Amino acid sequence: MFELDRFQRRVRTSAPHARMLARLSSAVMALLISLTAAVAQIVPLSPSPPNTPAIPPLPAPGNTATIGSANLSASAQFATDRKPIRSGLVWRVLVESVDGSPPRIVARSNDAEPVFSLEPGSYVLHAAYGFASGTKRVVLGPQGTREQIPISAGGLTLAGSIGETPIQAAQLSFSIFVPLQGNSEGRLVGNAKAGELIRLPEGTYHVVSTYGDSNAIQRADVTVESGKVTDATLHHRAARVTLKLVASPGGEAFAGTAFSVLTPGGDVIREAIGAFPQVILAEGDYVLIARQEGQIFSKDFKVESGLDRDIEVIATK
Secondary structure (H helix, E strand, C coil): CHHHHHHHHHHHCCHHHHHHHHHHHHHHHHHHHHHHHHHHHHCCCCCCCCCCCCCCCCCCCCCCCCCCCEEEEEEEEECCCCCECCCCEEEEEEECCCCCCCCEEEEEECCCCCEEEECCEEEEEEEEECCEEEEEEEEECCCCEEEEEEECEEEEEEEEEECCEECCHHHEEEEEEEEECCEEEEEEEEEECCCCCEEEECEEEEEEEEECCCCEEEEEEEEECCCCEEEEEEECCEEEEEEEEECCCCCCECCCEEEEEECCCCCEEEEEEECCCEEEEECEEEEEEEEECCEEEEEEEEECCCCCEEEEEECCC
């Protein structure tokens, strides 16, 4: 306080200094006021928050439906007994073009009872069950719809035997035909393997079974009923023979021999090359010709159903 009082007393005793100090204080205050106003114009003391766009909320978990779509639920049943078809279906949803071009596929499914999410409109719903199928025109509204297609179809399994002995599946092949205008093999439906389930439209079919790769062939007509599986076994009358060219009965076979199996009338049934090739032949009479190093040998032989054996040609000089 002593120093302050002394300072204040000195200021009061000097009038010119007091007037100079007053003028200087006024100038400093004016400068500070002007600088504050300028800074306030450049950077507002309380800036408003920037106008940022709102972020849309995330979709709810598990919601995969397209906006504006509707559900088309589909199922199929056998036409006769109305039992549902639980497997083997291939579904397609098509849209017909206004310019006459082929319909365009917009959805597929292999499920037994699929659900398609589609835009409301007109569609063609197609269900394939093997070689059988069903089609239905559908108008899908915003609320969705459920459609069921009846299919007149059944199943067919094929097998072969010689007498009571089953033939191995790998040695059999089948061809299935639809009879047309008196021709039992009018139109080929498809080929099949033994034990395979073939789905077919309800009706009567002509089946050709081939045992081996020669002339052991059997034919039969089978009927397929809607909603049922038909098991058909074709009975062959054939045997497997092993061809040999030997110097004496029971001797060692010559390698590289060319064989030809002919009917008594001269028609070639099968040709093979080797020391002892095997051939499956239908029962009946045959002529065997063997060629070895420019020489030709022959023998007549008979095939009996179910009797597999060796056929030896003696290379006589």
